Amino acid sequence: MTSWVAADARVLVTGGAGFIGGCVVRRLLSEFGARVFNLDKLNYASDLSSIGEHANHHVLRVDLADAEATHAAVKQADPDLVMHLAAESHVDRSIDGPEVFLASNVCGTFHLLQAVRAHWEELPEARRDRFRFHHISTDEVFGSLGSEGYFSETTPYDPRSPYSASKAASDHLVSAWHHTYGLPVIMTNCSNNYGPWQYPEKLIPVVILKALSGEQIPLYGDGQNVRDWLYVEDHVDALILAALHAEPGSNYCIGGNNELTNKQVVEAICNLLDQRLSQHTSHACMITKVEDRMGHDRRYAIDATLIRNELGWAPRHTFEHGLAKTVDWYINNLDWCKRVAALSGFQGQRLGLGPDKR
Structure with a gap:
């Protein structure tokens, strides 16, 4: 199989x-010396400080909802590989305002596919043979599991939120462009990511930052919703392996094999903070149950057997190790958290209660 890797490789990373996406860009720059074209609309959750200055890093401020700008950006990047991570991704925000999720995740993916298809069809044969379009998606497109079973590459789609429905639609578009037009695509669906540099509206950074500020720590509903936690660097290991070695048309599910209830995650964070910070009472005393998310999926869990067997991937971090690294990073980077929160206007307020309760 030919590969996109070459001395002059050009990679377009959306998002x-x-x-x-920032973790992907850092890895491409440090390990492959590729010219990376970073297409991002630079919205409230965007931040380039994790990447820093690099001669091979080129930022293209483009919203995929703009078809003309997307075509121009793809032409400028002239890529050998496209890694499509750009997406509105917060379920709570999709409940409050689903329109932007359709514009970004569905129409944006359509515009990108059209631009990339035109680019791919015009490539000389050698570059065309090694070209890949890698679409990065989520396990949430599969819906909600009961107490048993796992998501796999053959699980039927059953999205339950505006966010997951928009991602499911984008998955189907990518698959259709492969089967109809022959575009050489790879698709991966991952479980819940966590780690340094995550925007402070997601569960783990929310809990850390609420605890550090002495505020109540929100726990949705009964706290028994289960997620499969995947450290971001382990996820990027899998993405790079797939981009390098997967055959066109391949689909892989990527999970950390770390099933935990939200309550267990919150309590684990509190325990780590108790160990690192001296105070008279445990941080767990601040855990407060709040109204559950609308349509909250009960359990996600991934069977990652296929990518383990075919590509040799396995996560390098236990949840305990990854969470400890994450907690330490946030403790030591509070200035970054305050800065991105100030730029976006997000101050830890509750999201996802629906438009009538905002």
């Missing part, structure tokens, strides 16, 4: 100023 490269986001949490996972």
Whole structure:
């Protein structure tokens, strides 16, 4: 199989100023010496400080909802590989305002596919053979599991939130462009990511920052919703392996094999903070149950057997190790948290109660 890796490889990463995308960009720059074109609309959750200055890093401020700008950006990047991570991704925000999720995740993916298809069809044969379009998606497209079973590459789609429905639609578009037009695509669906540099509206940073500020720590509903936690660097290991070695048309599910209830995650964070910070009472005393998310999926869990067997991937971090590194990072980077929160206007307020309760 030919590979996109070459001395002059050009990689277009969409959403490269986001949490996972930034980690992908850092890895491409440090390990491959590729020219990375970072296409990002630079919205409230975007931040480039994790990447820093690099001669091979080129930022393209483009909203994929703008078809003309997207075509121009793809032409400028002239990529050998596209890694499509750009997406509105917070379920709570999709409940409050679903329109932007359709514009970004559905229409944006359509515009990107059209631009990339035109680019791919015009490439000389050698570059065309090694070209790949890697679409990064989520396990949430599969819906909600009961107490048993796992998501896999053959699980039927059953999205339950505006966010997951928009991602499911984008997955189907990517699959259709492969089957109809022959575009050489790879698709991966991952479980819940966590780690340094994650925007402070997601569960783990919310809990850390609420606890550090002495505020009540919100726990949705009964706290028994289960997620499969995946350290972001382990996820990027899998993404790079897939981009390097997966055959066109391949689909892999990527999970950390760390099933925990939200309550267990929150309590684990409190325990780590108790160990690191001296105070008279445990941080767990601040845990407060709040109204549950609308349509809150009960359990996600991934069977990652296929990517383990075919590509040799396995996570390098236990949840305990990854969470400890994450907690330490946030303790030592409170200035970054305050800065991105101030730029976005997010001050830890509750989201996802629906438009009538905002």
